[in-house]
Amino acid sequence: MALNKNVIGAINLVALLLSVPIIATGIWLMTQAEISCINLLNWPVIALGIAILMVAIFGIVGGFRKIQLLMVIYFVAMLVLMVLLGALVAFAFSVTSRGSAHHEPNRAYLEYRFDDYSGWLRRRVHGRVRWARVWNCLSSSDACLKLNQTFHNAQDFFNAPLSPVQSGCCKPPTECGYTYVTPTYWISPINMTADKDCLAWSNNDQLCYGCDSCRAGMLASLRQEWRKAGFVLLATLFFLACVYVVGFCVFRRSKTDELFKKYKQGQHSSSYT
Structure with a gap:
């Protein structure tokens, strides 16, 4: 498969790095003294961050090793995780919309x-x-x-x-x-x-x-900290979505180039018969 492994690998490395602020946000929520007695959002955030990190590793390996199956798993799993992260952020803002x-x-x-x-x-x-x-x-x-x-x-x-x-x-x-x-x-x-x-x-x-x-x-206190965390997660989700779209476009372009190359090779072979 004619993947540009350097580009794909670099894009997925960025996705891996974007899992760090997600995990850090969950840990930060856990360390806030005034809400440490109520552990509601921190573990789901940490779990999503770790899952995104693991999926990004699949993408890096698939990109550099040119393994199409791993790339498909990466794109499907990352899309699911981004939807879950978006739902979690929306939920956090929804339940903290009231309060004064x-x-x-x-x-x-x-x-x-x-x-x-x-x-x-x-x-x-x-x-x-x-x-x-x-x-x-x-x-x-x-x-x-x-x-x-x-x-x-x-x-x-x-x-x-x-x-x-x-x-x-x-x-x-x-x-x-x-x-x-x-x-x-x-x-x-x-x-x-x-x-x-x-x-x-x-x-x-x-x-x-x-x-x-x-x-x-x-x-x-919980409302204040959740909304701070929500803005960080929302910004991270935005950049993660941008990385995902760029990576998907590069992946599709690579597959198109591969099909075109095979077509040209077929045409070239038929001209000699």
């Missing part, structure tokens, strides 16, 4: 509400069993403990840009009217509202881990 933060007077940090997020995300942290695992993971981290080491008066705390998890899990919601003592110790108001998050706050190790605001803070 709310400002409170005289507060630099933001408040988060559970109902603002998509139903699919809410179901990932809903229910005793699911949330118990997240609760245990959060309580074993230092997300709340380090606030006591950082802020020593109310004004500094109120002016701090807390992370979504710190805002939702480490303090009572601002609307509850609690009085600040330390970042994780608050005096309850005389007239407590009936809001369940206000009643769920505790000055012991429980803090607001059982609050909907904590679930919302977790989803807010």
Whole structure:
């Protein structure tokens, strides 16, 4: 088969290199402290990245060795993987399309509400069993403990840009009217509202881990990181598609040249008979 092995091999090498940012994105998601308690997107991303890497190796071998079967496997498998990656990116943007933060007077940090997020995300942290695992993971981290080491008066705390998890899990919601003592110790108001998050706050190790605001803070962090990852994956998918199209065109051109060469050889042979 008259493949231009240098061109095909180089194109497939680029496809292999493009698997690196996909795998790296999955690993990056895994290392983000605030969403490490919910492993939803990282493993599918890593698996797709590894699959693309393996398929690209097939393409490189098929290109340099001129093995047509491997090239066919490469183009079919890579197309399937690109469709799966595109579907994953679309899904990530779809389930994170909802969600917003709310400002409170005289507060630099933001408040988060559970109902603002998509139903699919809410179901990932809903229910005793699911949330118990997240609760245990959060309580074993230092997300709340380090606030006591950082802020020593109310004004500094109120002016701090807390992370979504710190805002939702480490303090009572601002609307509850609690009085600040330390970042994780608050005096309850005389007239407590009936809001369940206000009643769920505790000055012991429980803090607001059982609050909907904590679930919302977790989803807010997850939403931020997923959308960052989504843009990286979308850009990678675009370049991967470009490499795929160029490689497919070169492959088809090579096959056309081969057929034309065989035709000319046949014509040349028939002229002597």
